[in-house]
């Protein structure tokens with residue numbers, strides 16, 4: 747992609763405690779912005795029913811994940827809910843070549859690493875309306891056994907405590923309202939002045955030939 751196209755490239759990090767609704771909200775974003783790429787992470791957790799290798803995640807075993815860490819293949823990686831999760835550098839490079847932006851669904855540890863190496867990335871933290879509603883949603887999804895559910899609910903406090911790492915906080919109360927707010931963040935980020943310097947300079951150069959002394 748030419749450098750001036752890259753100026754408009756948006757990197758959005760979406761994080762939340764498990765069950766707050768980020769997968770649901772990201773699916774809405776995907777419909778609204780078909781020109782954005784959704785980063786497919788590597789993980790050592792087992793696929794849930796309906797999940798496909800290469801679509802929701804690249805499902806790998808611990809040995810393969812650790813080999814990738816040693817070979818420096820990750821833009822970021824972390825241990826989350828006692829499993830490995832990571833974003834391959836290749837994922838980011840592919841997006842830069844073929845999309846107008848990339849959305850990362852990663853935890854706060856990954857967000858911190860991304861922001862250190864890619865400060866232009868924008869972070870959105872999604873909150874549930876209450877802890878009771880978080881538990882209702884996580885249990886209602888029905889994808890986790892009791893031990894994993896309790897581990898995820900127990901980790902929510904530490905995750906929420908890191909809200910300060912993010913630029914935006916969004917409460918996922920009503921799904922339509924929350925999806926509208928998330929989409930608005932993408933639109934606002936696309937309008938950021940720093941993403942339009944080349945366009946402004948180009949227009950200035952064109953306008954120069956019409957310049958008259960006052």
Ligand code: ADP
Pocket residue numbers: 762763764765766767768769770771883884886887918919920921922924
């Ligand atoms: P996460 O990806 O953050 O773990 P999910 O997107 O899987 O969370 O959502 C957890 C559950 O909550 C799912 O069953 C989803 O359908 C439901 N859910 C998501 N957003 C809302 C909402 N605004 N109101 C009610 N239920 C929701």
Ligand code: 5GP
Pocket residue numbers: 760761762763764787788791822823824826827831832833851852853854855856857
């Ligand atoms: P889940 O198992 O519910 O799909 O995801 C569990 C947690 O792992 C979520 O908080 C999710 O954002 C996070 N996660 C998913 N992929 C990555 C990744 O590549 N890196 C990091 N750091 N976290 C991830």
